[in-house]
Amino acid sequence: MAPDLRQAGHVMSEYSRANATFKNYAISLGVVVGILLVMSFVVSARSGENIPTVDYRPDIEVLRQAADYPVTAPSDELPEGWIPTSSTLDTTGPVEWSIGFATPRDSHAMLTQSDADRDTVVESRAKDAEPVGTVMVGDQEWEHLDSDDWGALVLSDDERTLVISGSTSVDEFAILAEHLESFPVPEDEDSGADESEDDA
Known part of the structure; x- marks a missing residue:
């Protein structure tokens, strides 16, 4: 019995779309994480800034x-x-x-x-x-x-x-x-x- 190529193509198409969707999600997630890391670094740098103080x-x-x-x-x-x-x-x-x-x-x-x-x-x-x-x-x-x-x-x-x-x-x-x-x-x-x- 010959394989149903249309069904196989349909399954492969769904797999490709799912794979592409996951890839895009991963990229987006990576961008967001990168932004959060930069913001965290900036906040940390500001909080650690050593401003000299005096008692007047x-x-x-x-x-x-x-x-x-x-x-x-x-x-x-x-x-x-x-x-x-x-x-x-x-x-x-x-x-x-x-x-x-x-x-x-x-x-x-x-x-x-x-x-x-x-x-x-x-x-x-x-x-x-x-x-x-x-x-x-x-x-x-x-x-x-x-x-x-x-x-x-x-x-x-x-x-x-x-x-x-x-x-x-x-x-x-x-x-x-x-x-x-x-x-x-x-x-x-x-x-x-x-x-x-x-x-x-």
Whole structure:
């Protein structure tokens, strides 16, 4: 009895289609696995990134003793993701303190306060950024300076100048400005003793 070639061809055709379908599935699965491996590597590299951190809190008291103006520093309520990377304090001339941060958006921002000449402080921190308007943070109006790759917010009074500057967005500048707190100038202990003697 001769074999039924039509039936054999039909079986072979079904086998070929099934084999091709499995092959395509395997290829697709391989592509997906490859993408997941790349994503896993990127996430692992980011999580393992060694960003240097500093504790700037001790500088607050040092500055309070040296400065004739209220010290401003980030509060404990600053959102997660703001990583302090530097703290530079200079009390030899104009009293100036700068704190650098890595921001949640993988950029950089710096808070500077100084009792040096306002224009000098702004020029050194804002670089080539030009005034473009103002930004309200709470009840304070900050001057906004901007350029293609740099920006700053500036707040000044008769005592000192505050500058938040860096390569990040004005939105992140505003977040930092919103989470600042002030520490008053310490009372003079000798003055307090004199007042006590007068009261006596």
